[in-house]
Amino acid sequence: MTETDSRVEMISPLMHPAFGPRIPTKELYELPPDWFHVGSGPVYGRVDVDPDDNNLLNKGDGPPLGVRIKLHGRVIDSDGEPVPGTLIEIWQANAGGLYLDEYCDRPWLPTDPNFFGTGRTLTDENGDYVFHTIKPSGYAGPAGSGMWRAPHVHFSFFGPNLSNRLITACYFENDPLNETDFVYAQQKYEHDRDKMIARVEDVGLDGTYLQLVYRWDVVLRGPGATPMDVE
Known part of the structure; x- marks a missing residue:
């Protein structure tokens, strides 16, 4: 058993044989600063949201x-x-x-x-x-x-x-x-x-x-x- 597997078993009750662990099992990935959009509202991918x-x-x-x-x-x-x-x-x-x-x-x-x-x-x-x-x-x-x-x-x-x-x-x-x-x-x-x-x-x-x-x-x-x- 790896260290990650042991950690998941110890801290997660959300285990299921069909779905596996339902918590992250890898280190978090830090997003680059220029990925974030700063402005008056959220814009995903810098694409405007159309009314339709x-x-x-x-x-x-x-x-x-x-x-x-x-x-x-x-x-x-x-x-x-x-x-x-x-x-x-x-x-x-x-x-x-x-x-x-x-x-x-x-x-x-x-x-x-x-x-x-x-x-x-x-x-x-x-x-x-x-x-x-x-x-x-x-x-x-x-x-x-x-x-x-x-x-x-x-x-x-x-x-x-x-x-x-x-x-x-x-x-x-x-x-x-x-x-x-x-x-x-x-x-x-x-x-x-x-x-x-x-x-x-x-x-x-x-x-x-x-x-x-x-x-x-x-x-x-x-x-x-x-x-x-x-x-």
Whole structure:
């Protein structure tokens, strides 16, 4: 056993035969100073965020498959104050459970040529955000594990610069896979798991399509902070 393996065993209860250690096992990498952008707000890769970047429904030649959802909420700090100008990025599976990613090792799942599964936006002056997307499917866990992942959307929140980052995910209320999802269940306390649940606010139409409206508010820091959740 190496020194790193011993350290992981001693300090991490988050071990699982299918997922391995869920903490860093290597030394931290110090980013070069010129990688950070200093200015009035976060700019990832120095590429402006367009108003339509939060709409994942219109990036293909036709409509994507799946139930349309409007996922919105508010980003606040530990005092309940809004955090405007926060860069939010999301990524998710399609309606068949497949990520459009070269590292997604489930080639038997159906692709959707009209859904790319990524989006981004900036919170407004009230800390509000919105994404228009489809509800992702759950999918099987690692081969041989017998586990299933619940439907979820990954979120990344950047603070005033790229060194301030919260990576988490939101799950959907009343989904039967939530309680058996290993990653979701790693949150030991029910009140922490509850902070990761998006709740149905309305059901209506987006043009001729059925649309579910989910609300998910996020607290960036403090005792009530939304837990980190990294797959």
